[in-house]
Amino acid sequence: MTKPSQYKVIGTRPIRHDGVDKVTGRAVYGADVQLPGLVHGKMLRSSHAHARIKSIDTTSAEKLPGVFAVVTGADLPCLAGKMANLGEGAINLAHLSQNCLADTKVLYKGHAVAAVAAISPHVAEEAVKLIRVEYEPLPPVMELLAAMQPDAQLLHDDVFTNRLGEKSARPSNVSQHIHLEQGEVDQAFAKADLVIEREFRTASVHQGYIEPHVSIAFWNADGHVTIWTSTQGAFTVRQQTAELFEIPVSRITVIPTEIGGGFGGKIPVYLEPVAAALSRKCGRPVKMTMQRDEDFQGTGPTPGSVVRVKLGATQDGKLVAGQAWLAYDAGAFPGGMIGPGCMCVFSCYEIPNARVDGFDVLCNKPKTAAYRAPGATQAAFACESVIDELAEKLGIDPIDFRLKNAAKEGTRRPDGEVYRRIGIIETLQAVKQSEHYRSKTSGPNVGRGVAAGFWFNVGLKSSAAANVNNDGTVTLIEGSTDIGGTRTSVAMQLAETLGIAAEDVQPHVGDTDSVGYTDVTGGSRVTNATGKAAYQVGLDIKQQMAARAAIVFECKPEQVAVEGGVYRHQGQALTFKELAGKLPHIGEPVVGRATVDAGGATNGFGVHVVDLDVDRETGKVTILRYTAAQDVGTAIHPSYVEGQMQGGAVQGIGWALNEEYVFNERGEMLNASFLDYRMPTALDVPMIETMIVEVPNPEHPYGVRGVGETPIVPPPAALANAIYRATGVRMRELPMSPPKLWKAISRSAPPA
Amino acid sequence: MTKPSQYKVIGTRPIRHDGVDKVTGRAVYGADVQLPGLVHGKMLRSSHAHARIKSIDTTSAEKLPGVFAVVTGADLPCLAGKMANLGEGAINLAHLSQNCLADTKVLYKGHAVAAVAAISPHVAEEAVKLIRVEYEPLPPVMELLAAMQPDAQLLHDDVFTNRLGEKSARPSNVSQHIHLEQGEVDQAFAKADLVIEREFRTASVHQGYIEPHVSIAFWNADGHVTIWTSTQGAFTVRQQTAELFEIPVSRITVIPTEIGGGFGGKIPVYLEPVAAALSRKCGRPVKMTMQRDEDFQGTGPTPGSVVRVKLGATQDGKLVAGQAWLAYDAGAFPGGMIGPGCMCVFSCYEIPNARVDGFDVLCNKPKTAAYRAPGATQAAFACESVIDELAEKLGIDPIDFRLKNAAKEGTRRPDGEVYRRIGIIETLQAVKQSEHYRSKTSGPNVGRGVAAGFWFNVGLKSSAAANVNNDGTVTLIEGSTDIGGTRTSVAMQLAETLGIAAEDVQPHVGDTDSVGYTDVTGGSRVTNATGKAAYQVGLDIKQQMAARAAIVFECKPEQVAVEGGVYRHQGQALTFKELAGKLPHIGEPVVGRATVDAGGATNGFGVHVVDLDVDRETGKVTILRYTAAQDVGTAIHPSYVEGQMQGGAVQGIGWALNEEYVFNERGEMLNASFLDYRMPTALDVPMIETMIVEVPNPEHPYGVRGVGETPIVPPPAALANAIYRATGVRMRELPMSPPKLWKAISRSAPPA
Secondary structure, three states: OOOHHHOOOOOOOOOOOOHHHHHHOOOOEHHHOOOOOOEEEEEEEOOOOOEEEEEEEOHHHHHOOOEEEEEEHHHOOOOOOOEEEOOOOEEEHHHHHHHHOOOOEEOOOOOEEEEEEEOOHHHHHHHHHOOEEEEEEOOOOOOHHHHOOOOOOOOOOOOEEEEOOEEEEEEOOEEEEEEEEEOOHHHHHHHOOEEEEEEEEEOOEOOOOOOOOEEEEEEOOOOOEEEEEOOOOHHHHHHHHHHHHOOOHHHEEEEEOEOOOOOOOOOOOOOHHHHHHHHHHHOOOEEEEOOHHHHHHHOOOEOOEEEEEEEEEOOOOOEEEEEEEEEEEEEOOOOOOHHHHHHHOOOOEOOOEEEEEEEEEEOOOOOOOOOOOOOHHHHHHHHHHHHHHHHHHHOOOHHHHHHHHEOOOOOEOOOOOEOOOOOHHHHHHHHHOOHHHHOOOOOOOEEEEEEEEEEOOOOOEEEEEEEEOOOOOEEEEEOOOOOOOHHHHHHHHHHHHHOOOHHHEEEEEOOOOOOOOOOOOOOOOHHHHHHHHHHHHHHHHHHHHHHHHHHHHOOOHHHOEEEOOEEEEOOEEEEHHHHHHHHHHOOOOOEEEEEEEOOOOOOEEEEEEEEEEEEOOOOEEEEEEEEEEEEOOOOOOHHHHHHHHHHHHHHHHHHHHOOOOOEOOOOOEOOOOOOOOOOOOOOOOOOOEEEEEOOOOOOOOOOOOOOOOHHHOOHHHHHHHHHHHHHOOOOOEOOOOHHHHHHHHHHHOOOO | OOOHHHOOOOOOOOOOOOHHHHHHOOOOEHHHOOOOOOEEEEEEEOOOOOEEEEEEEOHHHHHOOOEEEEEEHHHOOOOOOOEEEOOOOEEEHHHHHHHHOOOOEEOOOOOEEEEEEEOOHHHHHHHHHOOEEEEEEOOOOOOHHHHOOOOOOOOOOOOEEEEOOEEEEEEOOEEEEEEEEEOOHHHHHHHOOEEEEEEEEEOOEOOOOOOOOEEEEEEOOOOOEEEEEOOOOHHHHHHHHHHHHOOOHHHEEEEEOEOOOOOOOOOOOOOHHHHHHHHHHHOOOEEEEOOHHHHHHHOOOEOOEEEEEEEEEOOOOOEEEEEEEEEEEEEOOOOOOHHHHHHHOOOOEOOOEEEEEEEEEEOOOOOOOOOOOOOHHHHHHHHHHHHHHHHHHHOOOHHHHHHHHEOOOOOEOOOOOEOOOOOHHHHHHHHHOOHHHHOOOOOOOEEEEEEEEEEOOOOOEEEEEEEEOOOOOEEEEEOOOOOOOHHHHHHHHHHHHHOOOHHHEEEEEOOOOOOOOOOOOOOOOHHHHHHHHHHHHHHHHHHHHHHHHHHHHOOOHHHOEEEOOEEEEOOEEEEHHHHHHHHHHOOOOOEEEEEEEOOOOOOEEEEEEEEEEEEOOOOEEEEEEEEEEEEOOOOOOHHHHHHHHHHHHHHHHHHHHOOOOOEOOOOOEOOOOOOOOOOOOOOOOOOOEEEEEOOOOOOOOOOOOOOOOHHHOOHHHHHHHHHHHHHOOOOOEOOOOHHHHHHHHHHHOOOO
16 A cells, blocks of 8 residues: 555646536536426426325426326336335335325425426426326325334335344234344343433434535427536436336436435435426426425435434443333335444454444425435434443543544454454544643633544445547546535546556546446445446556557557656656657557445544533523544545545534424424524535545555545534533433523523 | 457447437537636638738727737748648648748638637628728639649649659659559550449549637736647647647647537648637637538548559459559648548459559639548549459459459558458448349339449557556547547446446546647547557456456465456455455555557458439439448447447548539639538438448457548449449549439430
């Protein structure tokens, strides 16, 4: 492994390749796509949180002048019982289809029921109002623990509890029960000097990407479907849409536009199949754009949760036993985030005896979707709060307590994963030695909190290709949609490999027809896996360039030495640029390509420290100072790494302090706008300080681990721990919003 | 070499992949491109054929409301004396620049002088009228032989005659004198039994593509230029534009749109640099679309010519000596088509003693551009007319005479080329045995003519890549813009290689950022060279697929046998589609890529036979029957091959009978519209019969030679020879239009 400091491009901070287009407004987002003959689609959404659909009458809507097509669930194939693996495990295709357009039931307020394509969005809105739906309302199931009861109102009669691969006898709102166990848990608890068990709750929160969902679909006369969409994964949209229409993937081309944020929420299809169905009916391209309330009510938030964590430790601060019980709401269809929740709950620590039970629970909320380290934040809020309480009760510094118990190479998790080289210890040590942590806090209502967080980061499949231009630059085509700057972080790895400047690689994101298969931009995998593909593209090009140099040098290719982008043989030397300039005269063009299956987890750990002040009279928390430290493997472009750490921390802060879906008793969301759903703004947080720790991933040529998700994991626990130090109150429910915190403070110390 | 009949895909006639889009009007041509903030450019063109520009005043135009930018030649870099190789030999960049926007002189009526970008095309037109240009008129030089005189008015003072690499002492309108010679020419003529020498003239004719030139350019704030354009070569436009602005090629992205015909006329840049200069000034994308009169007067026709051919034969019909003198007008700037004219004039025959002199001559017409086998038709008109006269005088059937003298493997041409395996003899024999040729003509004014024709066809560089989808289809990305169906002919070669159906390959033409360097679509090279790249892509994919099959079969990759798209090992077998379906579970995605430098000529020969009827009272020719035979190597998609042969024949017929630039004494074209410039329509010609002869090219994996250009070469001579048989009149000037033919007939047989 080359040490980071030996790199020429990696670790520098070049201007992003797409910067000018983003800053000047030239970048093409979904809403910018215009096509000849384009018509506009609008969705009719359920006003009930739970109801049977008795009939849908679209006659009046169809007759409205300017209307081209109306579709309902009946326009999608019946997929009852069909399963498919769409890259995130097998899913029930009927459920995916029903989430795009309801079938016989609506399962949440805002559930799509029908859609209209018309000459303008306004006509489409008018037509939507003319669709008559007869509903038979059912009691909404909104509360997680109630939903789990055997006698609860059921959402589906085809969902059974899956426990270790076995199906329950009767239908249930619990679609999955995960059980993990290692060691002798009960015996270990019995022997522990100190055991603490607590219950925690978190609310549903939304990804809150700034750009609403938008898709344009054109179903051509030859049956070929072209989709322009704001997505994290063009190939994922292609696969999902193909499955929903039961057509081969090659009949679909997905052109990913620029994306105004995703955070996991732009992986499932919502509009794409509906726009395609409308287009098939009317023969024109159809554009559908969500309003913000549709994004809140019709697309996936992250699960609300109830988590119970019990930890046992020895007097000298060694964790000996752990037990976690996690119930996450999946929303209206199975397949929530309970799996990663179970995997992550104890992942920062070496706990030889541990048991984890996790439950995926249906309720009448929008189907949940991934949100930055999906499932990990809820689990960490619980675990890291109990860790903090243990440390406090044992009189051990919270960092030292974590250092005593930190996972390391060889540590085995309850799910069976055994870590290779990881960097949580280095990250904890970095925080311990930091100026922030060594500084003192002061003030009566000021407290400091610490929490660790983990995300596994994935590998998966990526493709890349690159063409050498005769001016010495290289054009890179990659299949990964760029949410957080990966065009640049991937290009930099190709530049490093070729020994050229970052600016001399021009990265482009291809559509599904112009680049090899590439998995979704998610799991913090792109800089790792697509970066690895870029590295291999570089090796491929280097080999070809050496062969061309051999023609110039009149020697054998294997006699050409390549170092730092210079090709040499016996006193002759050519830079990459010089050699590229000769290409037109020495044979065929030079094109490199690579495909990778980057495999499993790269395991990223973060430790956050927060100083905050609590206004006891209002319950409002003011963050005074915040530091996020993280082992990122190798920081390819440190500014982007810092940006990811800052962005994740701020999202975690929003989740911790303010964000939540507020429902009334009918299951209607009451705050489906950015005015009422309180996300933090720049005025709400100080500049987030960052500490990049680099423990290179031994399985990546440049040591990359992935960065983007881990930083959302520690904030709620860090803030809760800091609030305790400031107020003496342990908050165990998110959000720790002013009314709730004020109430808790008041309860703990009633006004004199 | 596999025999054509052994192919499964090659030689079949699948529906073209782009058919539905073309038929339904969905295909995106340049005129369809719309962009946010788009403004419209219009050109001010010279009203003089030859004048010095004393001043240009753009003040009033700039002040017109709605005008965003005005540019003149001063907005392009001064490139005096700079040369560059743009794929068709070294050219003077100052000339290329001056042809896009005049510098100190205008050199033809319609020469671009200035351009305006405005909010609408109408405002731009108004603004163009407000530009004041002060001209000092000069005498126009329109006649080829006069232009060659030492005392002729000069177009340029920096053009000297280049003869065998040596520059003349004084400037001249003759920019090049080519001299080729082999054997003992004068002695051979002296010994010949029969010598005939004749002079021929042809008029300037235009490519007449149906879609006028159109380009959109956007010069971004970061200096990156994006160009959408109707072009035969995206990389060629990129290179030319880069040279004109003196910027690296990587700062330009060229996105080729669908193209409504090119025939060689869409290789040079005309609008691209002007639109780019306007965009640089105003910061908006600028669209420029030519009107038909601009295409005629501002873009390259093919050269008018004077050609003298002298041939000597023995009494028994053996050619012993040949001499040709060719003068082609280049138009306003050097670099006409004289090179290929000299190369092609005697290329059908074995003439051991031959001398060729060719002259590239400047005159005040639009700069000529390539037009389907550029330069060959003029030469063949002369040579094939003399051949016919020799055969007639010697009393030998014209096919037999050609068979006696036909070139074959080993024949050496005056330019030094020695043929490898070629197919003119097979083509002549096919015609000789054809029902058409064996049929009798009847009628007093009916005649049959025969002529042969040759085009060398080029190889050059191509890149291609392909991605395997898990539904068993393959997406192909190629760099060759598709004028005549090459998406399909290239895709078929990949399908053949992989053993899958043509429909299972989906071809796409990439832009300059998304595919490796690929030379222009010209020289009948794409099905050959890009097809070869597709074949190599197929081999690359096959190898990877075999390795995946080995994983399934649990054997070594080299133990997997692949035949006809089936992968086998010891009784186990997987079709390509089955194996593709397993790819998600057995490693990284499969992507193939190849780049080729397909090298030199593949040498295509055609023989045409025409039966026609001459109306002696009007001079109007009616074509009764027409057969085009050609050695195409291997016909990948026979329908396309036939279409190319038919299209070329019809263009040759138009050139022969009607098409010409008509100039007045001031050098003004009088017929710059499709109403007045008489191109043949479907009503003017019978269905052209075709005979595909297949003598596979030994240097191509599937034997491809290239097809598109050869068929335009024989028609004028075939028609002239037929007119002679019908009327006794030898026409030696094109077009053989009714007035000229009537006059010639009248002269030969004055009315009683």
